[in-house]
Amino acid sequence: MTILLYDLVGSDPSRPFSPHCWKARMALAHKGLGFETVPVRFTEVADVEGGGGRTVPVIRDGAHVVQDSFAIAEYLDDAYPERPSLFEGQSGRALARFVESWSQRTLHPAIVKATILEIHDLQDKENRAFFRASRERTFGKPIEAVQDGRTEEKRQAVSKALEPLRATLRRQPFLAGEGPMFADYIVFGGFQWLRCVSTFAFFEADDPIRDWFERCLDLHGGIGRSLPAAA
Known part of the structure; x- marks a missing residue:
């Protein structure tokens, strides 16, 4: 039975943009498992697989329903x-947890502050209203005031915060070493999110992070590159 992946989209169901759903996509491709995607918009997420306040990604593999990209x-x-490992044991899982914590506290907030209006504009009318209301409750201010991360000063600050990632990728092709594992897909998800919603970038053309990202886009038959970048 084919695995189902519930995948967050905006008004265009062919453009999945969630960083967490991209982690799951890459994990499935890494394992060489066939899957079908089920496009889900923000207002539909809570009802996925019977509801209960779910978040995406969610997969259904036969009788098994699993929520959350790391899970x-x-x-x-x-x-x-028997298929290629995403972690190489418990120590790999523990290190990937650290990468996830770093990514969600460093990279993801920077992307939101640089692109939240573009994410809003990707939605249909109903989901724009939902997105605006939920994010303005979270931030306590209009989303127009949240998007303050596109100045050169802010971009440089994010670039500096990415230096540990950059230093690692100067020494090796992937975060996991010679080949990718889930730790790579965690960070890739953030940059793919940025690529899907905006032309804004935090790195220069000669940045080793960019070189790594290009390698990740080509993995598993180019599943990441198969979605065109935002124009």
Whole structure:
């Protein structure tokens, strides 16, 4: 039975943009597992697979329903141990947790502050209203005031915060070493999110992060590159 991946989209169902859903996509491709995507908009997320206040990504693999990108990667490694590993054991899972914490506290807030209006504009009318209301509750101010991360000063600050990532990728092709694992897909998800919603970038053409990202786009038959970048 083909695995189903519930994937966040905007008004165009062919343009999935969630960083967390991209982690799950890359994890499934890494394991060599066939899957079908089920496009889901913001207002539909809570009703996925019976509801209960779900978030995406969610996968259904036969009788198994798994929510959250990290939990999905763990499930895939446990359920399909004969296929390429996403973690290489418990120590790899622990290190990937650190990468996830760093990414969600450093990279993701910077992307939101640089692109939240573009994310809003990708939605249809109903989901624009939902997105605006939910994000303005979170931030306590209009989303127009949230998008303050596109000045050169802010871009340089983010670039400086990415220096540990940059230093690592000067020494090796992937965060996991010679080949990618889930730690790479965690960070890739953030940059793919940025690529999908905006032409804004935090790195220069000669940045080793950019070189790594290009390698990631080409992985698994170019699944990342198959979605055109925002124009």
